[in-house]
Amino acid sequence: MTVPYRPLKAPEILDLYFIENRARLLDIASFLDRIDRHEGAAQARSDFRYQAFVKSVAALLASTDERTKAVQLLCSDMSSEPLESAVGLKAVGAWQGGDDEGN
Amino acid sequence: MKAIDPHIHMVSRTTDDYLKLAVSGIHTVSEPAFWAGFDRSSADCFRDYFHQLTVVEPARAARFGIRHFCWIGLNSKEAENLELSREVLAILPEYLDRPTALGIGEVGLNKNSRNEIKVLEQQLQLAVDRSELLLIHTPHLEDKLKGTRIIMNMILSEPKLDPSRVLIDHAEEHTIGEIKEQGFWFGLTLYPNSKGSPERAIDAVEIFGTERICINSSADWSVSDPLSVLKCANEMRRRGHPEESINKVFYENPKSFLSQCPKFQVG
Numbered sequence: 169m170t171v172p173y174r175p176l177k178a179p180e181i182l183d184l185y186f187i188e189n190r191a192r193l194l195d196i197a198s199f200l201d202r203i204d205r206h207e208g209a210a211q212a213r214s215d216f217r218y219q220a221f222v223k224s225v226a227a228l229l230a231s232t233d234e235r236t237k238a239v240q241l242l243c244s245d246m247s248s249e250p251l252e253s254a255v256g257l258k259a260v261g262a263w264q265g266g267d268d269e270g271n
Numbered sequence: 272m273k274a275i276d277p278h279i280h281m282v283s284r285t286t287d288d289y290l291k292l293a294v295s296g297i298h299t300v301s302e303p304a305f306w307a308g309f310d311r312s313s314a315d316c317f318r319d320y321f322h323q324l325t326v327v328e329p330a331r332a333a334r335f336g337i338r339h340f341c342w343i344g345l346n347s348k349e350a351e352n353l354e355l356s357r358e359v360l361a362i363l364p365e366y367l368d369r370p371t372a373l374g375i376g377e378v379g380l381n382k383n384s385r386n387e388i389k390v391l392e393q394q395l396q397l398a399v400d401r402s403e404l405l406l407i408h409t410p411h412l413e414d415k416l417k418g419t420r421i422i423m424n425m426i427l428s429e430p431k432l433d434p435s436r437v438l439i440d441h442a443e444e445h446t447i448g449e450i451k452e453q454g455f456w457f458g459l460t461l462y463p464n465s466k467g468s469p470e471r472a473i474d475a476v477e478i479f480g481t482e483r484i485c486i487n488s489s490a491d492w493s494v495s496d497p498l499s500v501l502k503c504a505n506e507m508r509r510r511g512h513p514e515e516s517i518n519k520v521f522y523e524n525p526k527s528f529l530s531q532c533p534k535f536q537v538g
Contacts, residue, residue: 173516175510234444236444236471240416245416248421250383251382251384252384254351254384259410262412262413
């Protein structure tokens, strides 16, 4: 007999995923602390990847059910023109051009 | 349970991984042609690679009762070299004719450059000329949204390419909606450090539904897990989804997409 699907309720999701996401949150906190306590912290904090990262952390506090998409967009190249060449380039996870457009 | 991994790079995996797949319930895999981790120096290197995909891997898989299929194409990372691309594109039909080659893939964009676009255009034309299925690679990380949009525009501007015969892979939260809206199949990749997790993949199933979605490991030479498809199925199970839905996402869906090529048979 097929058991009808009953989606989890939000408190059950909290029970199921809280501990592992608490650990992930601590990893992020310690990553930011690690940058702060090492030489060159100011330089690292001005890097476009760091800027995209902290903007993404702030986006987590928004009241929306699309935080994941918001983080993806904060780290995306929003332009539409092809690059002249890809030689020597690789993806780094954030878009350097984003700063100028308030991305 | 039975599952199909529609995107796994077995040339980079050990024979022991075939055993793990077999005893865990994955008896059918499809392997797209991809970047080897270094740029190849000549078209002859691609001949060797396509031989490996169409002859060596099916035989290695068969020892464990696994059916191995492949996709033939020039990956976008090596498409920046137009001279090499021209030579490689010339040999593709010979390997697309092989009995386990399901179509052209994984082709697409990497950094969204003009040369990558030129080479993709030529491979899309080859798909039209030969009525081939397409498996599309979308760029990584910050380049994904832009690249996915460019690729979709290219495909949709060619009326002879039917989106229902195209799977756009490595989709994520910011691209799934647009891909699905246009009628394409979409793939989610489970990659421990840089792509999606089982939790996020099942979130996508819950948000976007079970239609036209395929979930894959893309396991290769980097940090990856050939059993991640089954771990993702288990994530769906632990959230209480019925077995019928789990079977649809991890077995029936890839079977439906891949069966559009008459050479495909499940193991």
